[in-house]
Amino acid sequence: MSVAAVVIGRNEGARLLACLDALGGIDTVIYVDSGSTDGSVAAAQARGATVVALDMTQPFTAARARNAGLAAVPDAVEMVQFLDGDCVMQPGWLATARAFLDARPDVAVVCGRRRETEPQASVYNRLIDAEWDTPVGEARACGGDALMRVALLRAVGGYRADLIAGEEPELCIRLRAAGWKIWRIGAEMTAHDAQITRFAQWWQRSRRAGHAFAEGAALHGGPPERHWVRETRRALVFGLALPVAIVALAMVAGPWAHVLGLIYPVQVLRLAPRMGLVPAVFNVTGKFAEAQGALGYYLRRWTGGQRRLIEYK
Incomplete structure (x- = not known):
């Protein structure tokens, strides 16, 4: 089955380059930029990615960026790997995930183990690394990194673009309501670079979670x-x-x-x-x-x- 990758980011710098370089085996790579000023657009274009620049006069959300990337995926593509620009896909992940979806036509989304690149850098990074370690098996939701079936994603209308957080679980609710399954497998999927070193950053992240819970x-x-x-x-x-x-x-x-x-x-x-x-x-x-x-x-x-x-x- 054909696969595309959709990467979203803003001013990720070297992290974006590492993310894109790890996608060398994917023919269709789409980078959705949200007003970067660090040369991200030119760097992505130099690596052969199709760049979609969001109109930043409209309120930005990650969900809106992912929808813009999804809209740019060619109709012939059957699967799309979503990634945040601060993540690096691990060797072997895509082959493993594709094989799983090939064998499980009832599954719409498959995700794996996301890890922090530097859990030793701060207690906050260690907490996030543990947060990513969700149970293997059928799941209620995925995170920002996941391999999805394009047709099913489009059939439910994609992400809810007005959500500022919690957009993946909300999407998964609608996919499950339509009869599809979400699955977490034990394979290594991505390395994530949170770079949370201060209490204020951790507090903001927790505040965002509370907003997502309430909404x-x-x-x-x-x-x-x-x-x-x-x-x-x-x-x-x-x-x-x-x-x-x-x-x-x-x-x-x-x-x-x-x-x-x-x-x-x-x-x-x-x-x-x-x-x-x-x-x-x-x-x-x-x-x-x-x-x-x-x-x-x-x-x-x-x-x-x-x-x-x-x-x-």
């Missing part, structure tokens, strides 16, 4: 999916409701109310045996950032405000 729950929170309902509820309870309740109770009952704050270290100790102490601390701390992101979504929805990306790089 995903608003779109598909009803039965049978209950999409991200639990995640949204946890963020709002631990990141908003409990702190507000503790402060309010302290104003009425005095400083002894602050004892309720012990709920947070207790939650860390509850999670630590399963995920480790450091990930448990960040899991609990992240609920405050997620709550901020969820509130941002609700505020924009209620006021009709403009969507804005939540970027951490």
Whole structure:
């Protein structure tokens, strides 16, 4: 089966070059650029990629960029490998993924193991590397890197272009509703370069996740999916409701109310045996950032405000 690759990026520099160079065996490579000023467009063209430059007068989303790349895929192409510009496809991945889809006509999307290139660089990179290690087998969703059947992707209308985050799980919901399967195999797929070295970056990434949880729950929170309902509820309870309740109770009952704050270290100790102490601390701390992101979504929805990306790089 014929395959194309769609890479999206903006000012990725050397990471984009590494991404494109790893796609040497793919005949059709499409690079969707989102207003780069670092020579990315010229570099992609020099490597033989078809470049699609997004109109940046319109609000940018990764979903919109992926749809633009999908629109440029020739009709004869049967599969498309999506990649972010800060990812490098691993040797052997494409052959393995294609063979899997060839053998499983009921599967629309296949993804593999995405790893961080430098997990030792920061605790945040290590956390993300662990986040990518999802169970092997039938899955509910994929991430930004995945091999998909072009016809099925187009049949469900592609990505929802107005989502600023969480666009892949939302797409997978619609594919599964149409009767198709999503599958995660154990093969090495991509190396990702998050470059998160500061707490502020990690906080922004967690805030973006909270926004995605809230919007995903608003779109598909009803039965049978209950999409991200639990995640949204946890963020709002631990990141908003409990702190507000503790402060309010302290104003009425005095400083002894602050004892309720012990709920947070207790939650860390509850999670630590399963995920480790450091990930448990960040899991609990992240609920405050997620709550901020969820509130941002609700505020924009209620006021009709403009969507804005939540970027951490």
